[in-house]
Amino acid sequence: MFTGIVQGLCKINKLERRENLLQFCLEMPDLIEGLVAGASVAVNGVCLTVVDISGSLVSFDVIQESARVTNLGLLREGALVNVERSLKFGDEIGGHILSGHVSGCAEIVRIVQDKNLREITFSVDSELMAYLMHKGFVALDGASLTISSVNRALSEFSVCLIPETIARTTLGQSKLTKGDKINIELDSQTQSIVDTVKGILRDTDLVQQLG
Numbered sequence: 001m002f003t004g005i006v007q008g009l010c011k012i013n014k015l016e017r018r019e020n021l022l023q024f025c026l027e028m029p030d031l032i033e034g035l036v037a038g039a040s041v042a043v044n045g046v047c048l049t050v051v052d053i054s055g056s057l058v059s060f061d062v063i064q065e066s067a068r069v070t071n072l073g074l075l076r077e078g079a080l081v082n083v084e085r086s087l088k089f090g091d092e093i094g095g096h097i098l099s100g101h102v103s104g105c106a107e108i109v110r111i112v113q114d115k116n117l118r119e120i121t122f123s124v125d126s127e128l129m130a131y132l133m134h135k136g137f138v139a140l141d142g143a144s145l146t147i148s149s150v151n152r153a154l155s156e157f158s159v160c161l162i163p164e165t166i167a168r169t170t171l172g173q174s175k176l177t178k179g180d181k182i183n184i185e186l187d188s189q190t191q192s193i194v195d196t197v198k199g200i201l202r203d204t205d206l207v208q209q210l211g
Helices: 064-069 126-131 163-168 189-211
Strands: 009-016 021-027 042-044 046-054 059-064 080-084 102-115 118-125 138-141 141-150 156-159 181-186
Touching: 021 064, 042 059, 059 064, 126 181, 126 189, 138 156, 156 163, 181 189
Parallel strands: none
Antiparallel strands: 009 021, 009 080, 021 059, 042 046, 042 080, 046 059, 102 118, 102 181, 118 156, 138 141, 138 181, 141 156
């Protein structure tokens, strides 16, 4: 489990694409203490298992399906990624609880940069919009954020970044641009509530039809 509080921007030291498998090493000097093979680490919000540790280099394997449905398949050597170590009992939960199971990718529609503020608008598949609420939670590349606006007609939503988020996450990088893909994990509590209500409404409609 994770909290969506990005602990570091880490650089991809090496990346290899093999048949049905993507392998890469991250430089994690500030996050290496206590890390062991088999541990879970969120990389751009995707829960991955540590395969090997060599000094400050940490290796991960990404299966074909994960590379396909997330932006990990688009990574290149030298790129920076958001990294969060797994949650420990007693840790402060500054964001919201995340599983690291990404729902898909959101595409950047526009970026508005102003003094001490960056607003990013994303488009998503229409079926995900039911779970995105104004002032609700969403995780983007593993960063826990609050949704600032929702446009259901266009299947778009926006988030506003404060200077700390701009400085500490990939969402603040100047090279980020329109069309870039960002991993999105929906808030699990919102999903449960929405799906429960949908189920009740379907059952009620069925009873009325049969009655």
